[in-house]
Amino acid sequence: MLDIKKMRMDPDYFKKRLATRGVYPQDVDAIFELDKKRRDLIQQTETLKAKRNEVSKQIAQAKRNKESADDAIADMKQVGQDIKALDDQLNANEEDFHNKMAHLPNMPHEGIPVGKDxxxxxxxxxxxxxxxxxxxxxxxxxxxxxxxxxxxxxxxxxxxxxxxxxxxxxxxxxxxxxxxxxxxxxxxxxxxxxxxxxxxxxxxxxxxxxxxxxxxxxxxxxxxxxxxxxxxxxxxxxxxxxxxxxxxxxxxxxxxxxxxxxxxxxxxxxxxxxxxxxxxxxxxxxxxxxxxxxxxxxxxxxxxxxxxxxxxxxxxxxxxxxxxxxxxxxxxxxxxxxxxxxxxxxxxxxxxxxxxxxxxxxxxxxxxxxxxxxxxxxxxxxxxxxxxxxxxxxxxxxxxxxxxxxxxxxxxxxxxxxxxxxxxxxxxxxxxxx
Incomplete structure (x- = not known):
C-alpha cells in the first residue's frame, strides 16, 4: 500500500512513476479526488459533531433553568440526521478509496529500467x-x-x-x-x-x-x-x-x-x-x-x-x-x-x-x-x-x-x-x- 500523505506532497511525480507500471494518470487523479472528498467529509462531520456538543450543552442549560428546549432539541435532531448522512457518504467514500489504493502497484525504485515488458x-x-x-x-x-x-x-x-x-x-x-x-x-x-x-x-x-x-x-x-x-x-x-x-x-x-x-x-x-x-x-x-x-x-x-x-x-x-x-x-x-x-x-x-x-x-x-x-x-x-x-x-x-x-x-x-x-x-x- 502506498502512502497517501507522500502522494499528496508530489502528485505529478507519483503519476509519472506509476505510469511506468501501467497505471493511467486519470486513475491516480481519481484517488486524489476521493482523498480530497474524504477529508472534506471528515471536516464537515467534525464541525457538526462540535455543533452537536454545543447544542447538548444548550439543552442541559435550558433544563437547569427550567426553560423550553424544544428549538434546541429540534436542532439536535437535525444535526444528528446530517451527521448520519455524512457518515454514510464517508463510509462509501472510504470503501471506494481503499479499493482503488489496494489496486495500485508499488512505486518502482529509482534507476531500474523503464519499459512495458x-x-x-x-x-x-x-x-x-x-x-x-x-x-x-x-x-x-x-x-x-x-x-x-x-x-x-x-x-x-x-x-x-x-x-x-x-x-x-x-x-x-x-x-x-x-x-x-x-x-x-x-x-x-x-x-x-x-x-x-x-x-x-x-x-x-x-x-x-x-x-x-x-x-x-x-x-x-x-x-x-x-x-x-x-x-x-x-x-x-x-x-x-x-x-x-x-x-x-x-x-x-x-x-x-x-x-x-x-x-x-x-x-x-x-x-x-x-x-x-x-x-x-x-x-x-x-x-x-x-x-x-x-x-x-x-x-x-x-x-x-x-x-x-x-x-x-x-x-x-x-x-x-x-x-x-x-x-x-x-x-x-x-x-x-x-x-x-x-x-x-x-x-x-x-x-x-x-x-x-x-x-x-x-x-x-x-x-x-x-x-x-x-x-x-x-x-x-x-x-x-x-x-x-x-x-x-x-x-x-x-x-x-x-x-x-x-x-x-x-x-x-x-x-x-x-x-x-x-x-x-x-x-x-x-x-x-x-
Missing part, C-alpha cells in the same frame, strides 16, 4: 560455463520419463494436467535439493520455519496477492470462512509479524522455509505445458527478510547472492537480470531475477526472483519498528526464491544428463543422496527392476 530488462551478470554436449541434449521431462523418476501421465490420471509424481530417485533428488538449499541458507543466518500452508484473506492482502490476483489461487471453505492455499511461502513468512512492532535491535530478521506452492496458472494456457517449469503444485524454498529502510537495498543484494550461491555450488550456469517497471511483480520496488541455463531449450529460464518491496507490504500488514527517536516506522520486507525446487531439478536433469540416458548427481548433493553418484535405469525406481 521483459524486453526492457537489463542483464547484470553471467555466471558459469554453459555446457556443451557431444549428443543432442534431451528435455528434462523426457529424461525423467525415460528413467521412470517423473510420471506426468499417472499424475494427470489422479489430479489433472500440470501435476507430477516424483518416483524413486526422482523423489530423493527433489528431497536432496531442498535439504541442501535449507542447509545453505541456515549457514547464511536464516532461521528455518515450517509455516501453515493455508492462510486467511488478511494475509493474502498483506503481501499484495489480494484483491488483484484472486483468480490465481486455490481457495477452500473451512469453519464457515475461506482459506487460501499458499501460492508461495512469502505469504505466511511475511505475515509472521503482521500487526506487530519488531524490536529494532532484532532487525534484520532472516527466515526461510520449504513449502509447497499452489497456483491456478490462470491465463497460462499453452505455456510450458510439458515438464516441471509451470505446475499447479510445486515445492519452493523461500527467503524472507525484515529490514530497516536504510539497509534494505544492501539486503536485496545479499539475498540475491544467497540464491546465486545455490546455483554456483550446483555448478549450473545462470545470469542475473534486473526487471523493468513493466515486468516487475505488483508488490516489488526492485526485482532481480536469476535465470538458469536449460540446454534443451538453449535459453535461460527463471529459477529465482528476489525483490525488495520497501514498506509496501509492511503498510498493508502493519509491521513496524521504533527508530532511534522512539517513533514508529514501517519495516522494509524482502522476499526471494532460494530456489524453486522443481525448476532446479529440471536444470540438473538437463545439465547433468549423459548420452546413455543417465544423470550424474552434482557433487554437493551426493551426501544428501546416500552416496549415489548417478541415476540410471537400473537404480532409479526399485519396483521397476523387480
Amino acid at each position: 521483459e524486453a526492457a530488462n537489463t542483464e547484470l551478470r553471467k555466471v558459469g560455463n554453459i555446457p556443451s554436449f557431444d549428443f543432442e541434449p534431451k528435455a528434462h521431462w523426457d529424461i525423467g520419463e525415460d528413467l521412470g523418476i517423473l510420471d506426468f501421465e499417472r499424475a494427470a490420471k489422479v489430479s489433472g494436467a500440470r501435476f507430477v509424481y516424483y518416483v524413486g530417485l526422482g523423489a530423493q533428488l527433489e528431497r536432496a535439493v531442498y535439504n541442501f538449499m535449507l542447509d545453505e541458507h541456515m549457514k547464511e543466518g536464516y532461521t528455518e520455519v515450517l509455516p501453515p500452508y493455508l492462510v486467511n484473506g488478511n494475509a493474502m492482502y498483506g503481501t499484495g496477492q489480494f484483491p488483484k490476483f484472486k483468480q490465481d489461487v486455490y481457495q477452500i471453505e473451512a469453519d464457515e470462512h475461506q482459506l487460501t492455499m499458499i501460492p508461495t511461502a512469502e505469504v505466511p513468512l511475511t505475515n509472521y509479524f503482521s500487526n506487530e512492532v519488531i524490536p529494532a535491535e532484532k532487525l534484520p530478521v532472516y527466515v526461510t522455509a520449504l513449502t509447497p506452492s499452489f497456483r491456478s496458472e490462470a491465463g497460462s494456457a499453452g505455456k510450458d505445458t510439458r515438464g516441471l517449469i509451470r505446475m499447479h503444485q510445486f515445492n519452493k524454498v523461500e527467503m524472507v527478510k525484515y529490514s530497516k529502510p536504510a539497509d534494505s537495498y544492501q539486503e536485496l543484494e545479499k539475498m540475491t547472492a544467497n540464491a546465486e550461491n545455490i546455483l554456483k555450488k550446483l555448478g549450473l550456469a545462470y545470469h542475473v537480470i534486473t526487471l523493468s517497471t513493466g515486468d516487475m511483480g505488483f508488490s516489488a520496488a526492485e526485482t532481480h531475477d536469476i535465470e538458469v541455463w536449460m540446454p534443451q531449450q538453449d535459453i535461460y529460464r527463471e529459477i529465482s526472483s528476489c525483490s525488495n518491496t520497501e514498506d509496501f507490504q509492511a503498510r498493508r500488514a502493519h509491521i513496524q519498528y521504533r527508530d532511534d527517536n522512539g517513533k514508529l516506522q514501517y519495516v522494509h520486507t524482502l522476499n526471494g526464491s532460494g530456489l524453486a525446487v522443481g525448476r532446479t531439478v529440471a536444470a540438473i536433469l538437463e545439465n547433468y544428463q549423459n548420452e546413455d540416458g543417465s544423470v550424474t548427481v552434482p557433487d554437493v548433493l551426493v551426501p544428501y543422496f546416500h552416496g549415489i553418484t548417478k541415476i540410471t535405469k537400473d537404480n532409479a525406481v526399485p519396483f521397476n527392476n523387480k
